[in-house]
Amino acid sequence: MAVTHVAQAIKRPAAQASLSGWIHRKRASGGIIFMVLRDVTGLIQVAVKKDLVDEKSWQQAGEAAVESSVSVSGTVKEDKRSPTGFEMEASSFRIMHASEPFPITEYQSTELLLDKRHLWLRSQKMINVMKARSYVFRYAREFLDKRGFFEVTPPIITKVGGETGADMFETDFFGTKAYLTESSQLYAEAMIFSLERVYSFVPSFRAEKSRTTKHLAEYWHLEPEMAYYDNKKNMRLQEGLISHIAQRLANSEDIAKALGINPADMSAIRPPFKRVSYEEALKILNDKGFPLKWGEDLGVEHERALTQEENKPMFVYNWPREIKPFYMPINPKDERTVLCSDLQAPKGHGEIIGGSERVWKYEDLMERMAEVEKAKGVKFNMSNYQWWVELRKYGSVPHAGFGMGVERVIKWLLNLDHIRDAIPFPRMSNRLEP
Ligand code: 4AD
Ligand code: MG
Numbered sequence: 001m002a003v004t005h006v007a008q009a010i011k012r013p014a015a016q017a018s019l020s021g022w023i024h025r026k027r028a029s030g031g032i033i034f035m036v037l038r039d040v041t042g043l044i045q046v047a048v049k050k051d052l053v054d055e056k057s058w059q060q061a062g063e064a065a066v067e068s069s070v071s072v073s074g075t076v077k078e079d080k081r082s083p084t085g086f087e088m089e090a091s092s093f094r095i096m097h098a099s100e101p102f103p104i105t106e107y108q109s110t111e112l113l114l115d116k117r118h119l120w121l122r123s124q125k126m127i128n129v130m131k132a133r134s135y136v137f138r139y140a141r142e143f144l145d146k147r148g149f150f151e152v153t154p155p156i157i158t159k160v161g162g163e164t165g166a167d168m169f170e171t172d173f174f175g176t177k178a179y180l181t182e183s184s185q186l187y188a189e190a191m192i193f194s195l196e197r198v199y200s201f202v203p204s205f206r207a208e209k210s211r212t213t214k215h216l217a218e219y220w221h222l223e224p225e226m227a228y229y230d231n232k233k234n235m236r237l238q239e240g241l242i243s244h245i246a247q248r249l250a251n252s253e254d255i256a257k258a259l260g261i262n263p264a265d266m267s268a269i270r271p272p273f274k275r276v277s278y279e280e281a282l283k284i285l286n287d288k289g290f291p292l293k294w295g296e297d298l299g300v301e302h303e304r305a306l307t308q309e310e311n312k313p314m315f316v317y318n319w320p321r322e323i324k325p326f327y328m329p330i331n332p333k334d335e336r337t338v339l340c341s342d343l344q345a346p347k348g349h350g351e352i353i354g355g356s357e358r359v360w361k362y363e364d365l366m367e368r369m370a371e372v373e374k375a376k377g378v379k380f381n382m383s384n385y386q387w388w389v390e391l392r393k394y395g396s397v398p399h400a401g402f403g404m405g406v407e408r409v410i411k412w413l414l415n416l417d418h419i420r421d422a423i424p425f426p427r428m429s430n431r432l433e434p
Contacts, residue, residue: 007041009076010086017088018073019044020096022122023066033061036084037072038122045082046072048090057093067099067122114420118434121424128258129421133410135252136245140222140406141201143244149224150195154187154202159384162186163325166378167207169217180205183403185327186388188225189358192399193391199224204403209429212300213418214350216407218427225401231339231357234400235315238343238353239271242313242409246270249413259414265311266413274314278337281306281316294336295320304348313352317341326372326380328356329364349412355402362392 003009003017021039028034031050036043048061064070071094079087104116104123113120120126141151159176161168162183169180184200191198204221224237250256250266276284285292290305292298298306298316307314318337321330328338340356359365366389369380382389410422420426425434 003076005041006037006039006044009044009088010042013076013078013086015076016073017076018071019046019088020069020071023064023068023070023099026064026066028062035061035064037070037088040127043084043124044076045079045084045087046074046090047087048072048093053090053093057090060095061090061093063098064093064095065099065101067102069096069099070094071096114426114431115433117425124258126421126424128255129410129414129416130424132249132252132255132259132414133406133422135249135255136406136410136413137201137220139245139248140241140404142248143241144199144224147197149197149199150191152188152191152195152198152200154181154184154200156181156202158187159381160186160388162204169205169207182206183221184223185225185401185403188223188401189388189399190391192225192227193395193397196227197224198226211429214408214411216419216423216426216428219408219419219423220406222404222406223401225399227397227399229357229400230398231317231341231355231400234355234357234402235273235275235317235341236271238315238341238355238402238404239273239313241404242273242343242352243270245409246413261414269312273312273343274310275317275341276314277317278319295322297323300348300350303344303350307344307346307348310346313346314344315341316344321371322375324356326369327358327365329359329368345408345412347412350408351405352408352412353402353404355400357398357400360392360396360398362389362396365389365392 003012003015004019006019009017009019019037019039021037024036024038024043026035033048035046037046050058072090073092074088074090076086076088078085104119157173157178158181159178162185168182171178171180181204183204184202188198188200200223203218205218207217208215246266246269250263253263256263256266282292282294285302285305288305290302292302318331319340320336321338324338324340328340331337331339342351343353345352359368373379407419407422411419416422420428
């Protein structure tokens with residue numbers, strides 16, 4: 001088998017290899033040019049020796065600047081002195097494309113790295129995060145597909161708000177006011193009446209101005225919706241999903257190692273996750289010296305105080321009815337609350353999942369929507385919600401679902417400082433480029 005990639009070459013030292021990649025680093029030392037070559041599978045040191053290659057190879061190796069794309073053939077051997085542990089001795093070297101001086105050097109401002117995002121994606125950090133991101137997408141789908149879920153595709157342009165409706169991007173749709181979806185939940189709900197268990201996995205858009213380390217204006221939103229589920233079953237599905245992603249990532253050793261993650265810690269993220277009611281959470285917070293009154297939402301400092309000591313995510317369930325959306329049903333055992341849960345990541349990484357049962361009876365829904373209008377001082381344009389409300393008229397069933405913010409999960413699992421590094425081209429209130 002021809003050895004064409006760095007990872008293969010390292011597994012089969014002494015083999016002849018023909019590698020294509022990019023020059024990651026370069027230095028010359030007398031009659032030898034040392035390079036570190038990068039391809040998708042890793043890094044390897046390459047030594048081009050004047051005495052051992054033809055004249056053209058020597059000349060091109062001399063000319064090739066960092067980030068040039070190149071092809072190099074030679075023999076690989078283990079070499080303790082090499083920064084990568086292996087060295088390829090080149091027998092031939094060619095430039096595919098000679099790079100201009102690369103604008104990113106060792107120490108750069110965060111702003112420059114964001115402006116040059118299209119190039120910064122070649123950094124070792126971003127390469128590994130983007131691989132892990134791809135795995136998170138794969139493992140999430142894998143978990144749900146195995147359980148008989150169907151992936152469904154909701155529209156992105158819509159007339160309805162899925163949450164508050166207050167932070168939606170407006171667009172002109174052939175003369176009609178339309179919005180970029182803030183949640184696909186309402187459309188996923190429509191599909192359970194034929195497919196029973198579905199998920200949509202598309203972006204949601206939030207026009208929130210808040211500049212925090214966990215808000216994006218465009219994020220990838222995994223939204224499962226299940227017929228006949230109550231919130232207990234809903235929470236079990238959520239912890240199963242998160243645990244599956246963590247187990248599979250823990251076994252992707254290359255990723256774990258590259259990102260400085262301890263696979264044992266990662267694989268300890270297993271069910272059951274702690275469950276505390278909103279009321280209990282208030283008590284815990286008050287005891288910790290972070291006073292919060294009934295009916296108030298958790299702020300960043302509360303989330304941190306609540307989860308700082310945790311190693312696994314934690315559910316906060318049954319929130320006050322006045323601060324949760326119109327589709328959440330009243331808890332019959334405590335009418336101050338609705339049947340819902342938020343999943344909080346450890347160490348203050350914040351809410352990674354929001355889920356609930358759904359109001360599934362027509363009259364209850366009319367009442368709940370009227371109540372939310374009053375509490376929040378909003379007015380639903382009922383003609384836009386007509387189709388969704390109508391689902392409650394034709395063979396409605398109890399159901400539940402949740403929404404997982406993928407970048408929030410990645411930020412937490414990879415312990416990133418900022419959510420923008422969990423997505424290749426972040427969209428934030430102050431960033432639309434590249
Ligand atoms: O809590 P949210 O707003 O809930 C919904 O949209 C429900 N309709 C979901 C459902 O039940 N189908 O958003 C769900 C999750 C949050 O827990 C968070 O992980 C993520 O979406 N999220 C964001 N991620 C990045 N940037 C933002 N601005 C986000 N807003 C929410
Ligand atoms: Mg939420």
